[in-house]
Amino acid sequence: MSALRKLVALLCPGFVLTAGLAIPPAIAQGEAYRLNGADLVPLPGAAITREKGTMIVHGWTDGQAVVHRPVHLEAADYAYATIALEGLAPSRQARFAWKAREEGVTTPVKARLPWTGGGTVTIALPPSWRGTISEIGLLVAGQPGQALRVKSLTLREPSVTNWLRARRDDWFHFGPWQLVDINFLRAHGLGTAPRLVPAILAACALAAVFALIAGHGAGRQRAPLALALVIATGWLLLDAAWQRKLLLQLAVTRDTFGGVPVAERPERDIDAHLFALSQRLAPQLPVDPARRVFLLHPAKGHQYDRLKLQYHLLPRNLFNFGSSLPALGTFRTGDHVLLLGSVPNVTFDAASGVLRDEKRAVAASPVDVTEAAALYRLEAGGSAP
Amino acid sequence: MATTGFIIASLLPWLAGTGLAYLCLPRGRTGTLALALGYGYPLGMLLVIGLLLVFEGLGLTLAALPLAAALVPFAAGFALAAYRRRHESSGPDGPVLSGTAAQTLTALLLILVLARIGLFAAELLSRPLYAWDAWMNWAPKAVVWFHEQRLVPFVPPGEWLAAAPDSGVYTLGNRAASAYPPGVPLIILWHMLAAGSAESSLAFLPWALLLLAMGAACWGYLRGLGAAPVTAAAAAFGLVSLPLLNVHVAHAGYADLWLAGYFGLAALALAGWARDRTPGLLALVLLLALGAALVKKPGLAFAAVIVLLAAARALGWSLRTWVTLLLASGLAAISLFVFRLEIPLPGGASLGFDGTFLRLPYLGSLRLSAHPLLPILGENLFFSANWHLLWPALLLAIAASCIRRRRAVVGDALLQAIIVALALLYFVFGFTQYFDQAANLLTLSRTLLYPALPAVVFCLREFDAWWKNPSASE
Numbered sequence: 026m027s028a029l030r031k032l033v034a035l036l037c038p039g040f041v042l043t044a045g046l047a048i049p050p051a052i053a054q055g056e057a058y059r060l061n062g063a064d065l066v067p068l069p070g071a072a073i074t075r076e077k078g079t080m081i082v083h084g085w086t087d088g089q090a091v092v093h094r095p096v097h098l099e100a101a102d103y104a105y106a107t108i109a110l111e112g113l114a115p116s117r118q119a120r121f122a123w124k125a126r127e128e129g130v131t132t133p134v135k136a137r138l139p140w141t142g143g144g145t146v147t148i149a150l151p152p153s154w155r156g157t158i159s160e161i162g163l164l165v166a167g168q169p170g171q172a173l174r175v176k177s178l179t180l181r182e183p184s185v186t187n188w189l190r191a192r193r194d195d196w197f198h199f200g201p202w203q204l205v206d207i208n209f210l211r212a213h214g215l216g217t218a219p220r221l222v223p224a225i226l227a228a229c230a231l232a233a234v235f236a237l238i239a240g241h242g243a244g245r246q247r248a249p250l251a252l253a254l255v256i257a258t259g260w261l262l263l264d265a266a267w268q269r270k271l272l273l274q275l276a277v278t279r280d281t282f283g284g285v286p287v288a289e290r291p292e293r294d295i296d297a298h299l300f301a302l303s304q305r306l307a308p309q310l311p312v313d314p315a316r317r318v319f320l321l322h323p324a325k326g327h328q329y330d331r332l333k334l335q336y337h338l339l340p341r342n343l344f345n346f347g348s349s350l351p352a353l354g355t356f357r358t359g360d361h362v363l364l365l366g367s368v369p370n371v372t373f374d375a376a377s378g379v380l381r382d383e384k385r386a387v388a389a390s391p392v393d394v395t396e397a398a399a400l401y402r403l404e405a406g407g408s409a410p
Numbered sequence: 411m412a413t414t415g416f417i418i419a420s421l422l423p424w425l426a427g428t429g430l431a432y433l434c435l436p437r438g439r440t441g442t443l444a445l446a447l448g449y450g451y452p453l454g455m456l457l458v459i460g461l462l463l464v465f466e467g468l469g470l471t472l473a474a475l476p477l478a479a480a481l482v483p484f485a486a487g488f489a490l491a492a493y494r495r496r497h498e499s500s501g502p503d504g505p506v507l508s509g510t511a512a513q514t515l516t517a518l519l520l521i522l523v524l525a526r527i528g529l530f531a532a533e534l535l536s537r538p539l540y541a542w543d544a545w546m547n548w549a550p551k552a553v554v555w556f557h558e559q560r561l562v563p564f565v566p567p568g569e570w571l572a573a574a575p576d577s578g579v580y581t582l583g584n585r586a587a588s589a590y591p592p593g594v595p596l597i598i599l600w601h602m603l604a605a606g607s608a609e610s611s612l613a614f615l616p617w618a619l620l621l622l623a624m625g626a627a628c629w630g631y632l633r634g635l636g637a638a639p640v641t642a643a644a645a646a647f648g649l650v651s652l653p654l655l656n657v658h659v660a661h662a663g664y665a666d667l668w669l670a671g672y673f674g675l676a677a678l679a680l681a682g683w684a685r686d687r688t689p690g691l692l693a694l695v696l697l698l699a700l701g702a703a704l705v706k707k708p709g710l711a712f713a714a715v716i717v718l719l720a721a722a723r724a725l726g727w728s729l730r731t732w733v734t735l736l737l738a739s740g741l742a743a744i745s746l747f748v749f750r751l752e753i754p755l756p757g758g759a760s761l762g763f764d765g766t767f768l769r770l771p772y773l774g775s776l777r778l779s780a781h782p783l784l785p786i787l788g789e790n791l792f793f794s795a796n797w798h799l800l801w802p803a804l805l806l807a808i809a810a811s812c813i814r815r816r817r818a819v820v821g822d823a824l825l826q827a828i829i830v831a832l833a834l835l836y837f838v839f840g841f842t843q844y845f846d847q848a849a850n851l852l853t854l855s856r857t858l859l860y861p862a863l864p865a866v867v868f869c870l871r872e873f874d875a876w877w878k879n880p881s882a883s884e
Contacts, residue, residue: 207541207661209851210653210795223793226802249810249876256803257644263798264651271529271656278536287609290538314554314562314578327546332583336545339608340557345583346567357575 057103057182062175065092065162076174079111082165083172092175093122093162100125100155104183105191107147108138108163109176115140116201116277120164121148121178127156135164139198142273146198147181147190196221197266199273221266229259296333302397303337309392309400310341310361317360320345321368331365350385356403362389364399373401412605415474416612419604420619422478422485423454429488430457433495434690436682441633441642446492448627449679449694451619452671456701457484459596466561473559474603512640519643523625523650530618530659535611544614544663547587551595554580556608564588593704594665617662620671625650628867631678637874645870649863654796654855665706666856672701673712674863677827680716681864684723684823695720710772712860715830719823729820768842776842783840786848796855797862804828804865807872814875824868831861 062080067073068091072084082090106121113119120135134153138146161180167173181187212220236251282290291300310318320343322331335345344351348368351360362380364371371382373391380389380401389401428450435442435449461480465472539545555561563579566588570581582588601613625646632642649655658667676698683691699716702709722732745751752762752769759771767775791801811819819825835857839848847853 202540202661204540204542205851206657207543207664207856208853209790209855210657212793212795220793222795222798226792226799229799229802249806249873252806252810253873253876256799256806260648260651260798260803263795267651267653267656267795267798268526271526271533271660274660275529275533275536278533282536282538287538287607287611294538294540312557314558314580315576317575327584329542332542332546335583336539336550339550339553342578342580343583344567344570344581346585352571355571355575360575 058098058180060094060161060178062092062109062177065094065175065178067092079177080175081172082167082175085167085169085171088168089164089166090173091122091162091164093160095160096158098158098161098180100150100158102182103154103180104150105147105181105187106150107145107177107179107181107190109145109178110138110163110165111144111174111176112172113140113144113165114171114277114280115142115199115273116281117166119166122162122164123154123158124160125153125156126159131159139194140200141194141198143194144176146194147187148194149188149191192219196224197269199270201277202274222263225259225263229255232258291337296329296337298397299330299334300337303334306363306393306398306400307338307341310338311359312340314340314342316342317351317356318343318363319351319356319361320363320365321348321350321371322365323348323368323370334365348382350380350382350387351403352385356387358403358405360403361392362387362401362403364401366397373399378404412607412610412612415604415606416601416610416615418478419474419601420616422481423458423600424451424619424623425454426457426481426485426488427451427454429485429490429492431694432492433488434688434694436686436688436691437495439634440636441630443630444626445630445634448623448625448630449675449698451623452668452675452701453694453697455593455597455600455616455620455668456697456704457481458600459593459701459704462561462596462600463592471559472555472561472599472603474606477600477603512638516639516643519640519647523622523643523646526650526656527618527622527625527659530621530656531615533660534614534618534662537611539614539663541661541663543665544661546584547582547590548594548663548665549598549613550582551580551592552598552602552613553608555595555599556602561592590665590707591704591709593701594668594706597668598663614662617659617667620667621650621655621659624671624674624863627675627678628863628870631682631867632870632874634682635871635874636878637871638877641870641874641877644873645866648800648870649866652797652800652862652866655859655862658856658859664856666859668705669702669709669712670859670862672698672705672709673716673831673860676702676713676716677824677831677861677864678867680720680723680827681822681824683720684821692720692724707773708857711834712831715827715834719826719830723823776838776844778841781840781845781848783836783845783848786854787836787839790855790858794855796858800862800865800869803869807869810876811868811872814872824864824871828861828864828868831864835860 061078063075063078065080067080067082070086071082071090071092073092074081074083080092082092084090108119108121110119119138119140121138122133122135125132125134132153134151136148136151138148140146161178163175163178165173165175212222232255233252236255237248239251281293285293291297294300310316318338318341320331320335322328324331325347331345335343348370350362350371371380373380373389375391378388378390379386388404390404392400392402394400424447428446430453431449432442432446435446458481461477462472465477465480470476539549551564565573565579565581567581567585570579573579580588597616598613601616602608602610605612628645628649629642632645633639655667655670658664658670676695679691679694679698682688683695695716699713702716703713727735746761746763750763750765752760752764754760755771757772760769761771762769763778766777768778769775790796808819808825811822811825815822835854838844839854839857844853
């Protein structure tokens, strides 16, 4: 056997740990307290049916349903919760909820359930799981026409198996794209528990130590190659998790926008309300670079709504800063002021046809006024007394 | 129709750029075509930027057909010239790892590269523009220019207010963005014109194509050095699999990927020129550095890094001369700080320090003070999900290179580009007000994309060197 082969053989122990963490533990569970889905009770607003010990939620209020059960449990007895759900879409959120009573104070708490794609998820119960637990339940998101089957809710005691199960679900869970992803991808994993990248790095370091020890002597020249193999294996493991996320995301993206014409896709996006507003306002705003629109909003700095609305209103010529009315000389008759949301310092006096803020008053006429936005046309004479 | 227009708008400049790169690359190397394709896409886009600016300068309407027609001679000319020289550039095949296993692994890695890029293309074509800066800073200019068919001026908010109400100048919602370089909006505009719509998702597909080009360059560069196909494929896969780089493709519209492309490829060209001293490669270095300066404001600094490193080599000074020069520069910098000097420069710019702010020519002012950047940087490089294991691998590769090459490692152009770029970033985020943007995780990771391509290539090049002959020093 060549020195390189010996090194490769010795790399294996380093990855046993990683593989053990990645593969779903098949060891018998340390199960302590279990509720079947059918044991739960829906709060008003959720329509359900019970079937073979499970609960099927098929009616939602404001896209949400809550099912729960009064209990009397000591939090210290349990460290993990396993929830078995069927039919939860990756883009939908589910939360495990409980009421913790400590020193006479009852606190309602919610913990996000990572979407794993497996239908069953185990979470480590956070520090807020303490005292006496008087109620446990689930908050799940859904839409009309969607059904979600709650199969079971299990509380588990501390054990290595449960720890591994929770780590697996934490590391390999899926969350849809977020705007902040472009700046920084948090290591797979939530909270302060060990995360996937450092775990793989630690496994690589361990394997590298084995490689270097084994490479001492005749195989020393090959040590960098063994290290490269260690790095490559760790890289591929991380990339497998990343690739899975990308594929799930593509499915979510297609689920959201698939088959919709390009021009209508923004209606399904996170800023659909802004797109709808822009579509209503656009016909009343001329597409002419010489026609100015002053967009007023109370927020300072980069605020999503005001900036995204400006984008949707392109190619109109918008000034998108502050919440003050334009000064004389910066606009002409026929230009517009658009108040996005509530802009408390600006009022419109319908009797005199004047828009006012603390410093200025400008002659204007209302064009389209709703709670979401108010569009005014600036009139002849510009600044009013 | 939109798809046909897009294909022409992508292939025409790519063909022109590839032809140009092919003419610049040294002859007798394996992987030249892949490397030319890698350089070719950003070079082609540079040509597009130039063409749009020339059209605007001449007062011509920015319409797809005349622009494409103007590009045809470049594409045809460069491609034809390159084709005539194709035999000069096909070199002996580098050492190939024998065996079916190596070939299978190579094929698998290349399939993974293509599959990843295909996945991003599918994602991009399925959703509306998503990324924040894309719709705040970069796409709006393109949308306005598309509708006006001319490069309407964008000015800072103060100038917009001061301009006559009917002047027709625009301003963006981000105060600083109106003065950003025009490269990225022009690239978007080019594809909007080709697709015939400002709403087409096709306008952002170039982000995926750029990643493909960068992957091709990794392959071609390493094959040109004689690396085994499996090593070259691993480099392409390593780059294309980097998660944050992936996000910048899937959330297309930011300028960082373009700067990463131009700077990274310029660093590769620089390393090639340092090795071969082919004048064409120096031309590539300078063109790609120009591209870096045109896509993002910090690109000016990264272009300067490339130009300075190239100048250092061109001058051929000894290490002693360089140490003397560095000491003199250090002394000059200390004088600047101690005596609070201000040096006027052409164009109304100046270089100076007033006790708090360091004024840099053309780049703005920096408020100087030391900040605890190391923990944030460590978290980013080694524990975040941004990079897989790139930076630990780079540290190992540098260590291996030091062992293998001893002092000669100092003269490695690729490593110089990586180290100087990282040092520049460390200065900006560790000693200026931009620390805030490292602490709040807004900008630091994105800037680390710039040296990512050279870092991946350096790692695999080092691996290849050890694979072939671990005891040899260059």
